[in-house]
Amino acid sequence: xLRYLLRRLxxxxxxxxxxxxxxxxxxxxxPADLVLIxxxxxxxxxxxxxxxxxxxxxxDRPLGIQYVVxxxxxxxxxxxTSISTHRPxxxxxxxxxxxxxxxxxxxxxxxxxxxxxxxxxxxxxxDSWIDWLARTVSIVGVAxxxxxxxxxxxxxxxxxxxxxxxxxxxxxxxxxxxxITGMYLVDSLLxxxxxxFLDALHHFVxxxxxxxxxxxxxxTRITRASMLQALQQDYIRTAQAKGLGQLVIVLRHxxxxxxxxILTVGGTLYAQLLSGTVLTETxxxxxxxxxxxxxxxxSLDFPAVMxxxxxxxxxxxxxxxxxxxxxxxxxxxxxYG
Amino acid sequence: xxxRWIRSAVVTAAAVFVATSLNMLPASAQRTxxxxxxxxxxxxxxxxxxxxxxxxxxFLQFPVYSRLVRQRAPNFWKxxxxxAESWSVSSDARVYTFKLRSDxxxxxxxxxxAEDVRFSLLRAKNIKGYGSxxxxxxxxxxxxxxxxxxxxxxxxxxxFLAALTAGVFSIxxxxxxxxxxGVEAVGADTNxxxxxxxxxxxxxxxxxxxxxxxxxxxIVLERFDRYFGPKPFFRQIIIRHVKDPSTQALMVQRGxxxxxxxxxxxxxxxLMGKPGIQVFEDPSAxxxxxxxxxSLAPWNNPKVRQAVKYAIDYDAIVKQIMRGHGRRISSIxxxxxxxxxxxxxxxxxxxxDSTKATxxxxxxxxxxxxxxxxxxxxxxxxxxPLDRLAQKLRTDLEKIGIxxxxxxxxxxxxxxxxxxxxxxxxxxxxxxxxxxxDNWSYFVTGFINRRLRWESPDGQxxxxxxxxxxxxxxxxxxxxxxNELLAAPDSPYVFLVQPTNxxxxxxxxxxxxxxxxxxLEFELLRRK
Numbered sequence: 001x002l003r004y005l006l007r008r009l010x011x012x013x014x015x016x017x018x019x020x021x022x023x024x025x026x027x028x029x030x031p032a033d034l035v036l037i038x039x040x041x042x043x044x045x046x047x048x049x050x051x052x053x054x055x056x057x058x059x060d061r062p063l064g065i066q067y068v069v070x071x072x073x074x075x076x077x078x079x080x081t082s083i084s085t086h087r088p089x090x091x092x093x094x095x096x097x098x099x100x101x102x103x104x105x106x107x108x109x110x111x112x113x114x115x116x117x118x119x120x121x122x123x124x125x126x127d128s129w130i131d132w133l134a135r136t137v138s139i140v141g142v143a144x145x146x147x148x149x150x151x152x153x154x155x156x157x158x159x160x161x162x163x164x165x166x167x168x169x170x171x172x173x174x175x176x177x178x179x180i181t182g183m184y185l186v187d188s189l190l191x192x193x194x195x196x197f198l199d200a201l202h203h204f205v206x207x208x209x210x211x212x213x214x215x216x217x218x219x220t221r222i223t224r225a226s227m228l229q230a231l232q233q234d235y236i237r238t239a240q241a242k243g244l245g246q247l248v249i250v251l252r253h254x255x256x257x258x259x260x261x262i263l264t265v266g267g268t269l270y271a272q273l274l275s276g277t278v279l280t281e282t283x284x285x286x287x288x289x290x291x292x293x294x295x296x297x298x299s300l301d302f303p304a305v306m307x308x309x310x311x312x313x314x315x316x317x318x319x320x321x322x323x324x325x326x327x328x329x330x331x332x333x334x335x336y337g
Numbered sequence: 338x339x340x341r342w343i344r345s346a347v348v349t350a351a352a353v354f355v356a357t358s359l360n361m362l363p364a365s366a367q368r369t370x371x372x373x374x375x376x377x378x379x380x381x382x383x384x385x386x387x388x389x390x391x392x393x394x395x396f397l398q399f400p401v402y403s404r405l406v407r408q409r410a411p412n413f414w415k416x417x418x419x420x421a422e423s424w425s426v427s428s429d430a431r432v433y434t435f436k437l438r439s440d441x442x443x444x445x446x447x448x449x450x451a452e453d454v455r456f457s458l459l460r461a462k463n464i465k466g467y468g469s470x471x472x473x474x475x476x477x478x479x480x481x482x483x484x485x486x487x488x489x490x491x492x493x494x495x496x497f498l499a500a501l502t503a504g505v506f507s508i509x510x511x512x513x514x515x516x517x518x519g520v521e522a523v524g525a526d527t528n529x530x531x532x533x534x535x536x537x538x539x540x541x542x543x544x545x546x547x548x549x550x551x552x553x554x555x556i557v558l559e560r561f562d563r564y565f566g567p568k569p570f571f572r573q574i575i576i577r578h579v580k581d582p583s584t585q586a587l588m589v590q591r592g593x594x595x596x597x598x599x600x601x602x603x604x605x606x607x608l609m610g611k612p613g614i615q616v617f618e619d620p621s622a623x624x625x626x627x628x629x630x631x632s633l634a635p636w637n638n639p640k641v642r643q644a645v646k647y648a649i650d651y652d653a654i655v656k657q658i659m660r661g662h663g664r665r666i667s668s669i670x671x672x673x674x675x676x677x678x679x680x681x682x683x684x685x686x687x688x689x690d691s692t693k694a695t696x697x698x699x700x701x702x703x704x705x706x707x708x709x710x711x712x713x714x715x716x717x718x719x720x721x722p723l724d725r726l727a728q729k730l731r732t733d734l735e736k737i738g739i740x741x742x743x744x745x746x747x748x749x750x751x752x753x754x755x756x757x758x759x760x761x762x763x764x765x766x767x768x769x770x771x772x773x774x775d776n777w778s779y780f781v782t783g784f785i786n787r788r789l790r791w792e793s794p795d796g797q798x799x800x801x802x803x804x805x806x807x808x809x810x811x812x813x814x815x816x817x818x819x820n821e822l823l824a825a826p827d828s829p830y831v832f833l834v835q836p837t838n839x840x841x842x843x844x845x846x847x848x849x850x851x852x853x854x855x856x857l858e859f860e861l862l863r864r865k
Contacts, residue, residue: 032749043470052465084382159587166593172373173575282580287553295379
């Protein structure tokens, strides 16, 4: 197992280097002038300012050298400095990542609970009303455009019903809990601030509904299909013949065997949400990774864009690895070595 | 596991969820002395006033910092005292001497002195930030006594007094900023270490102190009780980042925000007349034109350029696309400013006359032409949505045989291409750095006109002379000639509109004053 883990980690290095190379090339080959966009139209007229800017960001060197210099500092754990804000990219990522991690984790958990529950019920009560409901939910969840659904929720639940707070992570004017992890739910509890915790939780409701809906669609569909297949296996008939209770048969015998495809879908879903959801974050004024990536790309802040790409790459690799480990845990027949 | 147990757990969880949803509604009723503004603040790069140059950066700086002089709405062309109580300008407009008021103190308690002015202006120049080019004309800053400071410029420049109202010339507390690693001398671009400190603190002498700034989240300001001016009504001002304009509109309607600042024309229209809401309409500093690249057909033919000026149904642009929230312009300047009177603006307008346009096309010998039109797609300049404007221009020019191929570009790419002079036809705009006519002179100096491959030595001579002239009347006459030249039939500019700016506010807000460049005067705002 350990050897397998090590091998997987080593294989991921070229993938990550590939990601940096492609992002680097794309951000430098765009038909937009980095100096102009960052300095502004009028400042870019001043040769002295332009020269200082190019020197400051290493743009006066050949492209190949720039890339090697970037890789060099990357090895030392330095992701560079943001052109826009002059802060280390790592610091900036540490500011936007927690908001996204919190939102993605909560949404994935909700999607899993509802999706697996609905999928199981649909499979055991096949062609009943609940199966019909599950199939509808999974189609709607996958098909509905996220931004439209988000705007609709804001308009109905916040504006017309007043059941949810306006977009944002906390009520306007409330100071966020002193930073430990940057995740408001965690930090407020660590500081014993139940009021902040509830306020933050309340602000999660709408964005979590939006993101979980997509997840529920996928998870329900895959759970239902996978459970239907498992329930037709011989060992289920044996279990029934043994006189085991329905709950035990479904959860311990069928679900456990059906879990592998569910984990695969769930892992991809989580990685997707972790890499930031620009539209949802925009509508809910959620200062997460998606917003950061978008603003950085729009202002051609290439060190920031590369930092984001690298992190997203790491997320995908880590989650894929985690899912593979879980396979072995769920199904003892799978062994790595 | 028991099925009944699961069921009761689910019911309890649902009940808790609904209860938190219902009980935690924001209490907007009791915030009399707290002002909440919904605004997109994602363009703020740095809260350091000497470096900042973005539009939302102005929002953060203006209530926090004072400058030597200021301009206020509604007469936003007049230069008024701020930290300086009086000043004198040498007859050649090269030396400016300021006498400071004696009662101004910074947020840390230090008095505002001539040394702070020297430090701030030189730091703005030497730090080589985004707005530093505005400080280029400064040759030296000299402290004559603790309350008198003398600024010498490299060349005569009559626009410099107005330039000093810009955010980059905010006066900072030199003692505090130095203690945080701030440097004003040559080399400040690498030696200055104070920038990050401005994320959490402020060193100004304005009516508000910065309490908290979090990127894409919020700016929290608190009233500074030792401000030298009138005491502001609001104890706290919170500028909440809300990217989506339709959400901003919803927040004002529900009372979760007092002001919404980035509304599109459709949203503002839908809010007009709603109970509890007032919509303010003020002139914006955007002036919009169509640029014709004179190096290629058909725009290389002066008669075709003239024809286009008669072929556009300008009133329909104002009435339909901007829904009446703006007006036509005949040159690049804002009508009613020095050198561009309302009368001159009206006199230079081209009528919409398709017969004349068709006749001019015939004279030009061009019956059909195809040319591309590029613009920053999705952008709004005040009440003007560009995508709809492009459609309208295409329809109008089709009628005289010109096929405008629409080629929208992402904003950064558009700016780059326009600067390189690549677009065949472009929707361009002007938005000034400060309110002096000199800032509108770039349409002959080579900065804008070269993108359209057009030169005007006469125009260049006019604006140069105007910049060096101290006498306001003489300047006005020179700029009037400049405007006439820009509006000439063969110029590459087809001037279109000046949109207004629309702001939605709760009905109980009073004393709303909007400056097209420096936005709100926070210290004047109050509840009825």
